[in-house]
């Protein structure tokens with residue numbers, strides 16, 4: 001490995017994670033050449049803790065310029081100062097504050113619910129979960145689908161409580177509320193962007209965190225993989241909403257790989 005390759009930023013991530021998608025989008029939008037490491041989901045918690053010296057149990061984590069940064073919000077803040085162009089923070093101070101506030105809002109109020117409902121519906125469909133999980137594990141492990149599927153059901157139930165009917169219902173309500181919020185915020189702007197007149201961290205965050213519900217073709221989910229019918233029905237029930245179409249459009253226009 002050349003010295004130049006070693007200096008590339010390294011993104012520790014999970015392929016299907018929407019928080020990882022947020023950071024991948026920021027890195028690719030800014031044209032930051034980087035390497036990716038995708039540990040086995042589940043083992044990523046001790047790995048994240050090890051990388052961040054106990055500060056962060058989650059991925060994504062970015063190693064850049066001799067620093068190790070956990071949390072997607074902190075990662076994008078660091079990228080803004082290391083690679084300011086093109087910016088994801090609006091120049092205007094008020095707009096910048098609003099974009100960061102919206103980033104936070106969707107991180108806290110949408111992200112965990114979109115993840116929980118996806119896992120809940122997958123747990124109801126063990127064969128489909130086995131297919132999807134097998135795609136997300138490294139190398140030959142993916143061949144042991146029933147084992148990987150059982151592991152995925154156990155891990156998501158224990159870690160996120162994703163087997164709870166009540167939590168799933170709360171997640172559905174929170175996702176609908178997040179569409180209400182998205183549409184109210186879009187009303188304030190000119191339509192294409194949440195804040196200002198170009199793509200900002202607010203758009204990247206909202207679109208990425210809605211991806212497990214909207215499933216845009218440019219998103220991380222392999223479109224040939226089966227999806228739980230109940231999740232698909234929920235998706236369809238939202239598909240006429242302005243916010244849903246905005247997520248599709250934002251991916252289509254701005255998610256260039």
Ligand SMILES: N[C@@H](CCC(=O)N[C@@H](CS)C(=O)NCC(=O)O)C(=O)O
Nearest residue numbers: 017019045057058059060071072073
């Ligand atoms: N606030 C964090 C959330 C990241 C997050 O929840 N990542 C998940 C994967 S989608 C994770 O690593 N979860 C492990 C855990 O919660 O223990 C961020 O914005 O990066």
